[in-house]
Amino acid sequence: MAGIKDVAQAAGVSIATVSRALSGRGSVSAAAQEAVQRAAAELGYVVSSSASGLASGRTRNIGVLVPVINHWFYACVLEGISSRLMDEGYDTTLYQLTKDRTHREKIFSDFLLRQRVDAVIAVNVELAEDEVQALLAVDKPLVGVGGPLPGVPTLHVNDEAISALATGHLVSLGHERIGFIGGNEETDVDFLVPTHRRTGYERALAEAGFEVDESLIVSADFTLPQGYAVAKQLLGNPASRPTGIFAASDEMAIGAILAARDLGLQLPQDLSVVGVDNHDLAELFGLTTVEQRPHEQGQLAVAMLLRAIRGEEPAQAHELEHRLVVRSSTTRPA
Amino acid sequence: MAGIKDVAQAAGVSIATVSRALSGRGSVSAAAQEAVQRAAAELGYVVSSSASGLASGRTRNIGVLVPVINHWFYACVLEGISSRLMDEGYDTTLYQLTKDRTHREKIFSDFLLRQRVDAVIAVNVELAEDEVQALLAVDKPLVGVGGPLPGVPTLHVNDEAISALATGHLVSLGHERIGFIGGNEETDVDFLVPTHRRTGYERALAEAGFEVDESLIVSADFTLPQGYAVAKQLLGNPASRPTGIFAASDEMAIGAILAARDLGLQLPQDLSVVGVDNHDLAELFGLTTVEQRPHEQGQLAVAMLLRAIRGEEPAQAHELEHRLVVRSSTTRPA
DNA sequence: GTGAAAGCGCTAACAA
DNA sequence: TTGTTAGCGCTTTCAC
Numbered sequence: 001m002a003g004i005k006d007v008a009q010a011a012g013v014s015i016a017t018v019s020r021a022l023s024g025r026g027s028v029s030a031a032a033q034e035a036v037q038r039a040a041a042e043l044g045y046v047v048s049s050s051a052s053g054l055a056s057g058r059t060r061n062i063g064v065l066v067p068v069i070n071h072w073f074y075a076c077v078l079e080g081i082s083s084r085l086m087d088e089g090y091d092t093t094l095y096q097l098t099k100d101r102t103h104r105e106k107i108f109s110d111f112l113l114r115q116r117v118d119a120v121i122a123v124n125v126e127l128a129e130d131e132v133q134a135l136l137a138v139d140k141p142l143v144g145v146g147g148p149l150p151g152v153p154t155l156h157v158n159d160e161a162i163s164a165l166a167t168g169h170l171v172s173l174g175h176e177r178i179g180f181i182g183g184n185e186e187t188d189v190d191f192l193v194p195t196h197r198r199t200g201y202e203r204a205l206a207e208a209g210f211e212v213d214e215s216l217i218v219s220a221d222f223t224l225p226q227g228y229a230v231a232k233q234l235l236g237n238p239a240s241r242p243t244g245i246f247a248a249s250d251e252m253a254i255g256a257i258l259a260a261r262d263l264g265l266q267l268p269q270d271l272s273v274v275g276v277d278n279h280d281l282a283e284l285f286g287l288t289t290v291e292q293r294p295h296e297q298g299q300l301a302v303a304m305l306l307r308a309i310r311g312e313e314p315a316q317a318h319e320l321e322h323r324l325v326v327r328s329s330t331t332r333p334a
Numbered sequence: 335m336a337g338i339k340d341v342a343q344a345a346g347v348s349i350a351t352v353s354r355a356l357s358g359r360g361s362v363s364a365a366a367q368e369a370v371q372r373a374a375a376e377l378g379y380v381v382s383s384s385a386s387g388l389a390s391g392r393t394r395n396i397g398v399l400v401p402v403i404n405h406w407f408y409a410c411v412l413e414g415i416s417s418r419l420m421d422e423g424y425d426t427t428l429y430q431l432t433k434d435r436t437h438r439e440k441i442f443s444d445f446l447l448r449q450r451v452d453a454v455i456a457v458n459v460e461l462a463e464d465e466v467q468a469l470l471a472v473d474k475p476l477v478g479v480g481g482p483l484p485g486v487p488t489l490h491v492n493d494e495a496i497s498a499l500a501t502g503h504l505v506s507l508g509h510e511r512i513g514f515i516g517g518n519e520e521t522d523v524d525f526l527v528p529t530h531r532r533t534g535y536e537r538a539l540a541e542a543g544f545e546v547d548e549s550l551i552v553s554a555d556f557t558l559p560q561g562y563a564v565a566k567q568l569l570g571n572p573a574s575r576p577t578g579i580f581a582a583s584d585e586m587a588i589g590a591i592l593a594a595r596d597l598g599l600q601l602p603q604d605l606s607v608v609g610v611d612n613h614d615l616a617e618l619f620g621l622t623t624v625e626q627r628p629h630e631q632g633q634l635a636v637a638m639l640l641r642a643i644r645g646e647e648p649a650q651a652h653e654l655e656h657r658l659v660v661r662s663s664t665t666r667p668a
Numbered sequence: 669g670t671g672a673a674a675g676c677g678c679t680a681a682c683a684a
Numbered sequence: 685t686t687g688t689t690a691g692c693g694c695t696t697t698c699a700c
Contacts, residue, residue, distance in 0.1 A: 001472065003677060014687045019679060026680085029685060048449040050387035051677035054692045059384065061427070061450075069416070070409035070614075079403045082428050091445060092428045093395070094416050111425060115382040115693095116395075138335065225618045258618070261595075280404075284559045284592070337693060348671045353695060360696085363669055385693035388676045449677090 002043035010039035022047065053115060061091040062305065063117035065107075065125050069096065071222075072251070072279055073294050077123050077145055080298020088306060093117060097125045108134055119309055121145060121301050122152075124193070141308035145301045146193070148317065153308070155301050157320045159193050162290045163200025163246065164207075165324055166274040169288065170244040171208040174332045175272060177216065178205065179234050179242035181227055181252045184219040194219070197248040197276070216242050220252050227255025235263050235271070243333035244272040250279035250289050257285055257329065272330040286328035292320065336377035344373035356381065387449060395425040396639065397451035399441075399459050403430065405556075406585070406613055407628050411457050411479060414632025422640060427451060431459045442468055453643055455479060455635050456486075458527070475642035479635045480527070482651065487642070489635050491654045493527050496624045497534025497580065498541075499658055500608040503622065504578040505542040508666045509606060511550065512539065513568050513576035515561055515586045518553040528553070531582040531610070550576050554586050561589025569597050569605070577667040578606040584613035584623050591619055591663065606664040620662035626654065 008015040013032050020026040021036035028036070039045075053059040062085055066074050082092040093116065095107050108131055111117075120135055124146035127135075132152060135142045144154035170178050180201045183194030202212050218234050220226035227247055235241050235256075247253035253275030260271045267273070275282065278291035297320060307313065342349040347366050354360040355370035362370070373379075387393040396419055400408050416426040427450065429441050442465055454469055458480035461469075466486060469476045478488035504512050514535045517528030536546050552568050554560035561581055569575050569590075581587035587609025594605045601607070609616065612625035631654060641647065 005677085015678080016680085016687060016689095017685085020686090023679085027685060032685080044443070046444055048388070048677055050384050050393065050449045051692090052679075053384035054382070054388050054694080055677075055679040057679095057692080069403070069413045070406065072404065075404035075409050078428075079430065082403070082430050086430065086441070089444070091450065094412075094426045094428050096413065096416055096420070107420070109378070110380055110423070115384045116425060224615060228618055255618075281558060284562055284589075339693085349694080350671055350673095350696080351669085354670090357695080361669060366669080382693055385676090386695075388678080389693075389695040391676080391695095 002045040004045070004047070006043055007036060007039045007045045010043060011035040057115075059091075059115060059118050060089060061093055061117050062302075063093050063095055063111070063120045065095050065097050065120060065122040065127075067097055067123075067125050069094075073277065074123060076294035077298040077301075080295040081121060081123075081302055082298075084299045084302040088302070090118075104131070119143070119305050121305055122149065123298075123301075127152075141305055143301050143305045143308065145297050153304055154317045155297055155304060155320060156317070157292045157297075157322050159196035160200035160203065162276055162292070162322050163197040163248070164204040165200075165322070166246045166276060166290050167201045167204035168207070169274055169324060169326070169330065170246060170272055171204060171210075173244070173272065173330060175242075175244035176210060176333075177213070177242040177244070178210075179216040179218070179245040181230055181234070181245060181247040181256060182217065182219045183222050183248055194248065201246055215240060220255075222249045222252060224251040224255040224258075227252025228259045229255070231256035231259035232263065235260055235265065242271075244274070244330070246274045248276055250275035250277040250282050250287060253287055253289065253329075254279075254281055254285050257287070268329050268331040269334050272333070274330055278325055282325070283327070288327045288330040289325050290322050291325050292322050296320075336379040338379070338381070340377055341370060341373045341379045344377060345369040391449075393425075393449060393452050394423060395427055395451050396636075397427050397429055397445070397454045399429050399431045399454060399456040399461075401431055401457075401459050403428075407611065408457060410628035411632040411635075414629040415455060415457075415636055416632075418633045418636040422636070424452075438465070453477070453639050455639060456483065457632075457635075461486075475639055477635050477639045477642065479631050487638055488651045489631055489638060489654060490651070491626045491631075491656050493530035494534035494537065496610055496626070496656050497531040497582070498538040499534075499656070500580045500610060500624050501535045501538035502541070503608055503658060503660070503664065504580060504606055505538060505544075507578070507606065507664060509576075509578035510544060510667075511547070511576040511578070512544075513550040513552070513579040515564055515568070515579060515581040515590060516551065516553045517556050517582055528582065535580055549574060554589075556583045556586060558585040558589040558592075561586025562593045563589070565590035565593035566597065569594055569599065576605075578608070578664070580608045582610055584609035584611035584616050584621060587621055587623065587663075588613075588615055588619050591621070602663055602665040603668050606667070608664055612659055616659070617661070622661045622664040623659050624656050625659050626656050630654075 004015045004018050008018045018036050021028045021033050085092050119141040122144045142152050144152050146156050148154050182198045218230040220230045245256050253273050256273050265271050275289040278289050282289050338349045338352050342352045352370050355362045355367050419426050453475040456478045476486050478486050480490050482488050516532045552564040554564045579590050587607050590607050599605050609621050609623040612623050616623050
């Protein structure tokens with residue numbers, strides 16, 4: 001396995017020049033540059049990340065914290081992050097953060113805190129104050145996706161505005177009894193997403209002059225099956241049935257659509273449904289939804305992080321756009 | 335940031351003893367062990383992975399190669415891998431391998447080959463002969479999931495047997511016109527999975543004495559929407575419609591169920607559907623399927639890899655179990 | 669069981 | 685622009 005010395009020898013320069021030529025730090029003559037490049041290629045030389053990391057303090061490795069992987073949103077964000085990071089020559093190291101404190105502590109102390117990563121992207125994980133401090137204390141740039149994290153630059157959509165938009169869409173169509181399928185905060189790995197989405201829903205209702213009817217509010221875990229289950233409860237009683245439902249995720253919204261079908265309801269005549277995400281399945285179900293682009297969120301997070309790593313302008317919180325995608329799952333009430 | 339020297343000083347021993355005590359390599363007296371552990375904990379000391387890696391040649395970091403992340407199977411495998419790896423004190427570094435040769439080459443040369451990872455798990459990526467050789471040449475253990483990879487220990491289900499089982503289930507119910515929704519090989523990231531699943535389907539038909547009817551065979555990309563689309567074509571013509579469908583993935587099977595419903599067919603009376611996976615959504619749709627447990631596959635792959643890393647018995651190909659999960663999507667034909 | 673010391677393969681001052 | 689050289693913080697012989 002060729003080392004930097006071999007390359008230096010083959011190129012007829014010193015190892016320092018090889019290092020400079022290959023890393024782009026410091027100036028190197030065109031001739032030397034060329035010679036080094038050629039020699040490195042011929043020998044199949046690649047710097048040892050351990051050696052480089054030890055000497056420079058940079059690992060070119062970014063830690064990504066996610067609560068789960070097997071979930072549309074996280075998988076998309078992760079794809080966005082990893083592809084962008086790879087383009088920039090960085091590795092992506094994955095940490096699944098559970099709710100278990102000791103497990104988390106281990107991740108923080110054993111993995112993140114020392115030399116393993118140059119920086120961290122936290123995707124929808126609610127970091128405790130001391131966890132944030134620990135990261136910042138070792139001078140590791142930290143960017144959050146789905147924040148907000150106190151004192152941390154974060155990329156996020158405006159969950160409240162999204163909900164208000166979705167609910168408002170139903171209101172504008174003439175719906176007066178609008179159900180809400182939210183997330184349940186206990187089991188939830190996400191932040192305040194459940195809370196914010198509910199607040200937006202209530203705000204839109206208030207603006208329309210409607211009262212909040214607790215019997216129209218149910219919660220699930222953002223998945224399709226649970227959305228189906230709670231929607232069935234919500235729709236089961238013909239007397240109290242809402243004419244429209246806003247679900248805090250597309251998966252739950254699709255669950256609601258399936259539940260409505262199984263109850264013999266015609267959509268959208270008997271029931272309008274709006275979701276959030278613009279999930280891969282949304283189009284198939286004709287689901288009206290508020291789009292958020294997790295893949296892009298991941299890419300943007302990387303861009304923010306790189307700026308922080310390079311010590312450029314202090315990146316700050318950035319609110320991402322969202323837009324209503326109207327399809328066939330919503331119409332005026334019968 | 336405390337270093338090994340600080341710990342040595344605090345514990346009143348040499349840095350060599352600290353290293354031994356913390357890594358478990360070499361013998362240390364109980365007293366020293368205790369003193370070191372205490373000092374390290376007090377100082378919040380964690381070894382520098384760069385320094386340790388440089389000195390020892392071990393990074394405690396495993397590279398995981400996947401074609402995509404945002405897909406049920408891969409996300410599950412990934413969760414299994416990363417959680418198990420974390421338990422063992424290893425990092426998981428993620429590499430998305432595209433079909434683009436130059437991109438792949440970059441991953442291999444710049445990332446994998448040098449000091450960044452101790453070993454590699456390839457999940458359903460078809461590695462070229464030279465890619466496998468490159469890994470083995472630098473003496474990096476390699477384990478495949480979903481193989482087979484020539485000369486590489488691999489964990490895999492028997493795709494052909496799975497298909498034969500699923501198709502046989504329909505045959506045993508009395509179906510004679512059985513459609514097949516397979517994967518399309520061109521766009522496919524997976525191996526020979528599409529081919530094997532088709533072979534199993536054909537074998538089961540042959541065993542039952544049926545001829546293969548090409549008009550009953552369609553292909554999609556393993557996703558629900560495409561499964562829906564091709565199933566609609568398959569089921570559109572009432573004259574040539576099959577009474578049962580075997581889909582090579584649960585997502586496509588569910589797509590077929592939805593397509594059938596949209597065509598006004600009653601399930602399972604008018605159409606039986608079998609899938610493969612036992613996907614999170616299978617139960618909701620009452621889908622009969624052949625289960626494979628990707629999460630476990632990931633965990634087992636880690637176990638195999640660790641054995642290889644430790645130089646224990648040469649791990650070999652391991653075929654995973656599968657089982658038929660019968661639900662309500664299949665019955666005898668009308 | 670323990671310590672001294674020689675690297676591991678680079679990067680970054682510094683000097684030229 | 686280039687080379688020399690001193691570390692980076694560990695692990696691992698080797699001698700005791």
